[in-house]
Amino acid sequence: MKNLIKNILLLGSVVLMLAACKKDETRVVAKSDATAPALTATYENLVLNEADAAAEAIMFKWSKADYGYSAAISYTVEVAKKDSNFVNAKSVSAGANSQLVLTVGAFNSLLNQLNLVGFAQNDVEVRVKSEIGGGVAPVYSKSIPLVVSPYLDKPAYQTLYLVGDGTFGQWDNNKATPVFRDPANAFVFTFTGNFSNGAFKFLGKLGQWYPSWGSNGSGGVMFREKDADPDPANFPITSGYHKVTLNLRSNTYTDVPYDASGKTTYASIGIIGPFTDWGSIIPMTNTTLNPHIWTIDHTFDSDTEMKFRIAEGWSVNWGPANDGTASDVYGVGGNGGGNFKVKAGSYTIIFNDMTAEYVFIKK
Structure with missing residues (x-):
């Protein structure tokens, strides 16, 4: 009987200790309406040049998010096409910092991942995401707009195609003639061959009239990005062998006669x-x-x-x-x-x- 009383007293003490520990516990709960960071950028309009790749391009700064208590916060800067609701956004981690500096090269590579139009103005949006983990939903700053003109890290096309009555396929864009590429400059597309007297333009995709490149009517190149854009004029060509070159980076076109008289014609x-x-x-x-x-x-x-x-x-x-x-x-x-x-x-x-x-x- 004495042992039973001892055991009951011991069990009671353990229960009291657990209760005391439970009372001493303090739970920290994040605010359901956490204050999101406020984002700013040093520029609103940027033209990026490859020659400046190592230079600073832009700085993003933001105020610290407030979850109602001191927490370890990590931030991520997200960039997306305008009006995309940040679907397929590209991001850069900033860790616990409240700012992010990107060089021209780093920012350009990020923008190229969005498949923007190179060497032209594009509208994008930027926001910063704040996270503390532990099942707490992230909070986002309001997005800010930017107008950016990136350079292309590489062309978006494996090759280009010639279409027109100066070529073998005439104006059938499904029979357009593939061209070659300069191994020293991926943006330079060339074709050395025979032409009929007529005209042609360059196509970016076989069987499709856009994107395309043609004459702007004053010795320069006109680019048609999408179907709704104006159709560029044709490049004239005379019958005979020519080397024609289109540089997508400098947006220039050349036509030089080519002497094929000493070239062997093979049967197969x-x-x-x-x-x-x-x-x-x-x-x-x-x-x-x-x-x-x-x-x-x-x-x-x-x-x-x-x-x-x-x-x-x-x-x-x-x-x-x-x-x-x-x-x-x-x-x-x-x-x-x-x-x-x-x-x-x-x-x-x-x-x-x-x-x-x-x-x-x-x-």
């Missing part, structure tokens, strides 16, 4: 590699207007190697200019040499036997 050129056991070629096709431009649609079932070669044998073949360019999807090759390295997939492949230019267009 094709692709060859392990997929043919390095035996015979898979023939490419050319046209009567451009017998030196060869095209093929081909699917590689696995990563492989290949070269361009005439049908008769190995006396004439083309590979990459050097080992460092073997995996490039566009460039200028060389006679003989190594092998192109191609990733598995379906491609349209174009090759110019006069200039050794090539481009692999991934489908």
Whole structure:
């Protein structure tokens, strides 16, 4: 009986201790109406230049969010296209700081992720998100508008296409002629070949009339971004061989006559590699207007190697200019040499036997 009384007294003491501990506990609860940060920026209109990539572009500053008690807060700056409700917004973490400084290069890369129009004014919105974790919903500042003109880190196009009565496909934009790219400048698109007397313009997508580039009527280039935009005038061209060049960065166009009189006209050129056991070629096709431009649609079932070669044998073949360019999807090759390295997939492949230019267009 004595032991039973002892146990009852001991149990009572434990219950009293737990109750005392419970009374001493203090719960911290975030305000349901937490005060969001207020955001400002040093500029409202920015033109970004690649030459200034390392320079400071913009500073975002904000007041500290108030959750009703002292908390460890982390902030994230979000940038989105205007009126997108921040769907597909891109963000940069600022940690616990109340400001974020971005260089021209860093801000430009962030903007390029939004697929904005390069070298033109774009409307975007910026806000800052405040978080404390622990299941507490984040709070956002009011968005602020910015007008930004980013430069392109790289063109949005694998290649461009020529369409017009000066080209083989005439005005059928589904038969437009692919062009090549300058390996030293990804924004420079070139085509060296034969033209009919007439005119043409550049298209950004096969089978579509926009985006497109044509003449502005006074020696310059006019860009048509979307269907509702005015259609640019055509570039005139005379019959014969020309090298035409469009620079998307400088928005300039050149037309230079090309002497093809000493160039060999081959009966057949094709692709060859392990997929043919390095035996015979898979023939490419050319046209009567451009017998030196060869095209093929081909699917590689696995990563492989290949070269361009005439049908008769190995006396004439083309590979990459050097080992460092073997995996490039566009460039200028060389006679003989190594092998192109191609990733598995379906491609349209174009090759110019006069200039050794090539481009692999991934489908």
